[in-house]
Amino acid sequence: MKSIVIYSSLTGNTKEVAEAITSVLPVGTSCVSMKELPTDLSSYDLVFAGFWVDKGTANKEARDVLGTLHNPHIALFATAGVPPQMAHAKESLVNAANCLPDGVDPVGTFICQGKVDPKVIEMMYKMFPKGHSHGQSADRDARHKQAAVHPNEEDFKAAQEFAKDIIIRLS
Structure with a gap:
């Protein structure tokens, strides 16, 4: 089975x-x-x-590429500034899968947390007032602090297990 890994990365997390x-x-x-x-x-x-x-789905560059993929098997993976168990992370994978051409469904998905660019955090805090879901708050500051150490070795191992599982299932 001939495979390729393609990615869009802003801060290096997804790479x-x-x-x-x-x-x-x-x-x-x-x-x-x-x-x-x-x-x-x-x-x-x-x-x-x-x-x-980005905004609950794949970033623009990736959305454009996803819409062109007609390969027999496509596996999606992502990084987000939130923990993977949060609804936002799960919904982002669903939304990205919806960017694939009609009739194309991913054979699997994976998401892990990634650090958020400090410039993005600063921009969001300026753009949105305190109390807004994207504005500065103790919870949001704690989430950014937690994200700053991701992806980490556990995340990389989980990504590797995801890839191994896809290969085994398709063999």
Whole structure:
């Protein structure tokens, strides 16, 4: 099965997860940024497509690429500033899967927490007043502090297990 790992990464979080996934795939599996995609992805049986969560879905660059994927098997992975068990994280994966062409469903999904760019945090706190869900609060500050240590080794191991599971299920 010919596989490729593609990703869109703003702060490096998703790139690191993409590299962890690639590390457990057959030697020679390509891992490339969506900015540097091969012109033709149709020869790949399995595409691991990664993105960073933006406004509850895949970021724009990734949404544009996801909409073009007609490969037999597509596995989605993502990083978000929130813990993976939060509804926002789960909904983001569903929303990203909806960016795939009609009739194309992912063979699996994975999301882990990632650090948030301090410039984004500052922008959000300026944009939204205290008390707003995106405004500064003790809870939000604590969440950013927690996110700052992700992705970590546990996250990378979980991503690797996700990739191994996909390969086993498709074999």
